[in-house]
Amino acid sequence: AQKITQTQPGMFVQEKEAVTLDCTYDTSDQSYGLFWYKQPSSGEMIFLIYQGSYDEQNATEGRYSLNFQKARKSANLVISASQLGDSAMYFCAMREGPYSGAGSYQLTFGKGTKLSVIP
């Protein structure tokens, strides 16, 4: 079974409008972290926002916010006031615990959503 599911292969949004990118996850761990990354055509993955499983508040970082619904195992990314530069691939990723020892770090990614911002 997929651990991270992003059901929207592509999304279009008008410039200055808000858009929600969906992400659902599957884990039996109580302790885990959820990340959103942006990947422009250049290929580099750019960190956007983080939500921990024990965080009571939804994360926000500037124009990015995370709609975290733990019972539904969803962590949707909301981008407000879309800009042309937001056009890119967006990936949801999860880091699970407990770990395989000190220094362990592994991310599981979804298939991504391609966002296109229309002028």
Next chain:
Amino acid sequence: DAGVTQSPTHLIKTRGQHVTLRCSPISGHKSVSWYQQVLGQGPQFIFQYYEKEERGRGNFPDRFSARQFPNYSSELNVNALLLGDSALYLCASSLATDFLNTEAFFGQGTRLTVV
């Protein structure tokens, strides 16, 4: 400050050949991870090294191997290349603390084409 640097940025190899990809992490980061991203898919975890020891291995054949050097840079080696190995190979460095919110920083990747 320099970010994660990967070399080469692009390369073309023939089936059956061997390839070595290189990664230099951010200064102070002791963890390096490798991911394979096939066109149209999300990155898939290959290996993670911390303090020169392998800490994680993804579901990849033994043709894939890696190592980390005393300066924390890393190499990913792929033997007997197949057409299906064509992908963007991403390197990520992190502090790899036990805090879940530790961020991974990615390089721009090496785009490997196998012909």
